[in-house]
Amino acid sequence: MLDKTANNAMAPREMTIAQWLFNPFVRIAGGQALAVGLAVIFASALAASAGGVHFDGLLDFHLASSVPLQVAVMEGLVNWSVITVLLWLVSLLAAPRTVRLVDIAGTQALARWPLLLAALACIPPAVRQGNEKLVAETLAGRFAMPPAATVVAGLFALACVIWMVSLMWKAFSVSCNQRGGRAAVIFVAALLAGEAATKLLLSLMITVGSS
Numbered sequence: 001m002l003d004k005t006a007n008n009a010m011a012p013r014e015m016t017i018a019q020w021l022f023n024p025f026v027r028i029a030g031g032q033a034l035a036v037g038l039a040v041i042f043a044s045a046l047a048a049s050a051g052g053v054h055f056d057g058l059l060d061f062h063l064a065s066s067v068p069l070q071v072a073v074m075e076g077l078v079n080w081s082v083i084t085v086l087l088w089l090v091s092l093l094a095a096p097r098t099v100r101l102v103d104i105a106g107t108q109a110l111a112r113w114p115l116l117l118a119a120l121a122c123i124p125p126a127v128r129q130g131n132e133k134l135v136a137e138t139l140a141g142r143f144a145m146p147p148a149a150t151v152v153a154g155l156f157a158l159a160c161v162i163w164m165v166s167l168m169w170k171a172f173s174v175s176c177n178q179r180g181g182r183a184a185v186i187f188v189a190a191l192l193a194g195e196a197a198t199k200l201l202l203s204l205m206i207t208v209g210s211s
Helices: 017-022 030-051 069-094 101-110 114-120 125-139 148-175 180-210
Strands: 002-004 010-012
Touching: 017 148, 030 069, 030 101, 030 114, 030 125, 069 101, 069 180, 101 148, 114 148, 125 148, 148 180
Parallel strands: none
Antiparallel strands: 002 010
């Protein structure tokens, strides 16, 4: 049996675990996805602050000695809002009659949930201490071999970022009704523009905030 999602796409009544993990947007979209996605962004900020990691760009995940909670929240909201606006604008040009901003905003917020797992992986004491040591050595200009715990957490974080990008593509495809090579080119262009825009915007905001 099939149901309709918020953007009128047909979705199966029962979802497999793989579908929930890699394409939940055929089931959840619109305001429901937005509410869950925003909760995920704030939870990710809490984990990032506790684990000492920055989301200092649309696709970025970097270690730091400490990350104030307000900075982590700002990073999450800026990254999400920038890519939402970019995808909304390009979708208005491609399919203006079938695009709802709430669907794009909701699904893109929800697509960032793998970063919560990546940040949580940096909280255990062994990982946190290894990360802090590596950051301190790097800031002092010394080469340091990353501890095993840091390497494992880093590889897991990389996998989570790749997972997030896959979810962002699925979210764009479903919420904006875009498929095929042309859609892929549009999506990649939006990602590159979003990465540049978020890096610049976050840098400016942090500079202004610290002045």
